[in-house]
Amino acid sequence: MAETEVLCFDVYGSTHNQHSIVETLAEVADVSVAVAEEMSELWVEHQIDYSMEVTLMGEYDSWWTLTERAFEWVLDYYGIDLTAAEREEVMNAYEHLELYEGIEPFDRLSAAGHELYILSDGNPEMLETLAANSGFDGVIDGIVSVEEVGKFKPAPEVYHSIGTHVDRPAEECTMVATHTFDVAGARNAGLNGILINRHRVPEHRLGFEPDLVVPSYAALADEIA
Structure with a gap:
C-alpha cells in the first residue's frame, strides 16, 4: 500500500x-x-x-x-x-441513515492526505442525499456509483470505475468495507482491500484476503492517518 x-x-x-x-x-x-x-x-x-x-x-x-x-x-x-x-x-x-462512528475518523484520514471516495451500490441521487443528510459530504472527495457500469458488486467493473475519477494506479486505491465479499471483489479487481471487521466475522475463504483488518474506522485512522 x-x-x-x-x-x-x-x-x-x-x-x-x-x-x-x-x-x-x-x-x-x-x-x-x-x-x-x-x-x-x-x-x-x-x-x-x-x-x-x-x-x-x-x-x-x-x-x-x-x-x-x-x-x-x-x-x-x-x-x-x-x-x-x-x-x-x-x-x-x-x-x-446514521453514521456508525461519526465524522471524526474520516476527518483524520483526509487530513493525512488520503483521498476519500464513496464507491457504492447506491444510485447517485441516493448517495448524494444520504451524504448531505449525514454530513459525510463534507469529508469526501467524490461519489462513484455502480450505475456508471450497470453492474453491482463484486463485479470487477465496479472497482475499475474508480479509475475514471482519480489519477492513480489501482494499487494506490483501496476498498474499505465491512462486507467480506466487497473486500474480496476489490482484491480480485486489483485494488487493495481493508476490512472493517466490526462484527468479528471469520476470514474470507476464496483466496482474496484483505491487506488490513481493523475493528473500526477510528482504528483505521490510528493505523494510516
Missing part, C-alpha cells in the same frame, strides 16, 4: 447503519422493535441477493428499486399490509 491512498468507502452497512431505520419501521408497521430488527436483517439480505442476481442475469435496476422490492418481500413474508404513504415513510428513512 502507498503512503497515501485513494480510500473507497462502501456505504450501506459499512459507513452507514442500515438498521438505524428500525424504530421507524417498528412504528409504521406496528410491530415490536425485536420484530422490526428481524425484518431489517431480512431486508438487507434480500437487497444484496437481488443485486447479485440481476448482475448475474445481465440486468440492472437501481439500488433504490431493489431496496423497494426487498422491502415488499419482507412485508409479504410477515403478512404486513402498509399504505403507499406508510411505505414511503419507511423508504424515506433510508435517506437519513
